[in-house]
Amino acid sequence: MQYLFHTDLLIDLIENPSISSDKALAICRSGAVQGWVLSATVPLLVQAARRSNHPEKAQQTLKELLSALSILTQTANDLLQSIADESTDFEVALALAAAKEIKVDGILALDPKPFAASGIPTGTLENWEEIHTEKSDSVALLNIPIGYHEILNDVEANMNQVIRSGYFILGPQVEKLESAIANYCGCDYAVGVSSGTDALLLAMMAEGIGPGDEVVTTPYTFFATAGCISRLGATPVFVDIEPTTFNIDPELIVQKITAKTRAIIPVHLYGQCADMDPIIEIAKQHNLVIIEDAAQAIGAEYKFRRAGSFGKYGCFSFFPTKNLGGFGDAGIITVQDEATRDKLLTLRMHGSKPKYYHKYIGGNFRIDALQAGVVLAKLKYLESWTEKRRTNAQNYHRLFKDSSLTENISLPQEIFPRHVYNQFIIQVNGNRDDLRTFLGENKIATEVYYPVPLHLQECFSDLGHAEGSFQNSEQMANNTLALPISQEVTLKQQEYVVKTIKSYFS
Ligand SMILES: Cc1ncc(COP(=O)(O)O)c(C=O)c1O
Numbered sequence: 001m002q003y004l005f006h007t008d009l010l011i012d013l014i015e016n017p018s019i020s021s022d023k024a025l026a027i028c029r030s031g032a033v034q035g036w037v038l039s040a041t042v043p044l045l046v047q048a049a050r051r052s053n054h055p056e057k058a059q060q061t062l063k064e065l066l067s068a069l070s071i072l073t074q075t076a077n078d079l080l081q082s083i084a085d086e087s088t089d090f091e092v093a094l095a096l097a098a099a100k101e102i103k104v105d106g107i108l109a110l111d112p113k114p115f116a117a118s119g120i121p122t123g124t125l126e127n128w129e130e131i132h133t134e135k136s137d138s139v140a141l142l143n144i145p146i147g148y149h150e151i152l153n154d155v156e157a158n159m160n161q162v163i164r165s166g167y168f169i170l171g172p173q174v175e176k177l178e179s180a181i182a183n184y185c186g187c188d189y190a191v192g193v194s195s196g197t198d199a200l201l202l203a204m205m206a207e208g209i210g211p212g213d214e215v216v217t218t219p220y221t222f223f224a225t226a227g228c229i230s231r232l233g234a235t236p237v238f239v240d241i242e243p244t245t246f247n248i249d250p251e252l253i254v255q256k257i258t259a260k261t262r263a264i265i266p267v268h269l270y271g272q273c274a275d276m277d278p279i280i281e282i283a284k285q286h287n288l289v290i291i292e293d294a295a296q297a298i299g300a301e302y303k304f305r306r307a308g309s310f311g312k313y314g315c316f317s318f319f320p321t322k323n324l325g326g327f328g329d330a331g332i333i334t335v336q337d338e339a340t341r342d343k344l345l346t347l348r349m350h351g352s353k354p355k356y357y358h359k360y361i362g363g364n365f366r367i368d369a370l371q372a373g374v375v376l377a378k379l380k381y382l383e384s385w386t387e388k389r390r391t392n393a394q395n396y397h398r399l400f401k402d403s404s405l406t407e408n409i410s411l412p413q414e415i416f417p418r419h420v421y422n423q424f425i426i427q428v429n430g431n432r433d434d435l436r437t438f439l440g441e442n443k444i445a446t447e448v449y450y451p452v453p454l455h456l457q458e459c460f461s462d463l464g465h466a467e468g469s470f471q472n473s474e475q476m477a478n479n480t481l482a483l484p485i486s487q488e489v490t491l492k493q494q495e496y497v498v499k500t501i502k503s504y505f506s
Contacts (some may be wrong), residue, residue: 002104003105003128004038004106005035005036005037009109009110009125010037010041011044013061013065014049015052015058020125024065024108025065025068027128028068029068034150035070035108036071036098036104037071038071038094070152072102074094078094081093089114092114095115099118105121107120107122108122109123136490136492136496137442139444139489140445144320146488150381151377154380155378157377158173158376159374161373170366171369174369176372177192177367177372184382185298185307187308187314188335188336189336189337189341191332191333192367193331193333193348193365194331194364194366194368195330196224196295196315196317196331197228199315199333200225200293200315202333202348202362203313204291206340206343207289207291209263210234211234214261215234215237216239216265217236217238217239217264218241218248219455220454222449226454226460235260235463236460236463238455238469239256240252241473244413245413245415246270246272247269247274248264248266250282251278261286263288264290267293268307269296270421271297271323271420272415273302273416274302275302276302289312290313292307292314295316296323298322298323298382300420301417308334309334315333316331318371322422323385323386323422324375324378328368328371330372330375331367343360347365348366350363389421389485390418392486392487393419396497396498397411403501403502405498405501408428408429408501409429410426410429411426412425412426424482424483425480432448432478435481435501435504436448444500446481447482448477450477453473455470456474483497
């Protein structure tokens, strides 16, 4: 629950450090409440602490409060609009504008009266529990702003550094991100690029893959995996998936290898690694390059190694829905050797080295420096979010088992720990789309990733595949459904999801 701590309450806590300030700190630290303080309030609190009769104690309380609360930065516009609103007290107007913008659940104030007409629940420190009602009867697949309390101050610091330095293209934030991601994935280098799609495209460009070449991959993935192969004039050669992991079945790869095959792109779909050992063996035997599509799998492991560290290239997406998402499009490629890294660096700058001397035909595939700053700030939270997703997955397993729903619903299996659950995919034994509509009517968001396997997409009709060509992929496209699993999803919300599915089948 997100609460805005109003100025009058915070000044009171600082001027009279007491049991009340301990209570405020306790509720924030317990995690029951995520507290915000407006940046415009902070100077007033500093003054209050300095003026206090017990300045040392007051300073200490201020420090503790500011470490427990997140600061919501006001823009110049917020300030000017609140000044212009002559009918409302300036601080109240500012608080209301901010509270509406970040959709807080309530405001805590010393005097709640000025907020009475606003429609925003407002309480005092004494009665806050009465206005505290956790919403568990609607569940979003992803609610990015709910996580701002944890990350916004770090993200803003990195974004401001880019804005204030004027260093918008590449630069220090990009370099820091590249070495941090390489380190996180257990790789030697990483090259930031404009998106996960461009990561795949650039990796294949670096290999000179083009017309006449074949690239083996799965038809049960996001379009970009195969789209990039075709964009370069090469041919995607599909291999069906294993039903347990939803990933390419290594046993079926060899029969698809020809003299034209150049690369294999295994996709670590939904956050679980493909079975890499046999894939690596096949690639070695046939002298093929492995390009991992790890767009959904940052932090996923297979036999204690991380996604992105198995192939010559590991392609990641920072699309906002990913476990580590930017505030827009971005991606990165992990690599193991300096020569490949240098080639990628050159290709992402139109193939020019030195500047204006073009060794290759590349493109503008640079990662945006602002996005690099956002992703870098969020990286330090990734492990705790991954563990929360894994806990949520365990919760679903327990709840579905307790509800005796295992005949109607098959749950995803963790065959290769560690699964990072970018998605939690159930298989529905029944009418998947009807269940999805029912859940939607009960305010539970779900998604189908992906309703049409790639071999049946219109744009790939010239590849000559028909229905029945890849039966596991087709079956999954018909019966899978993604349930809310992100780190913001609460146990109560998961209970509501499973209870609602139970009521559908009853
Ligand atoms: C498996 C897979 N590959 C590639 C991509 C492409 O990434 P981006 O959206 O960053 O271009 C995605 C993103 O949705 C993906 O899920």
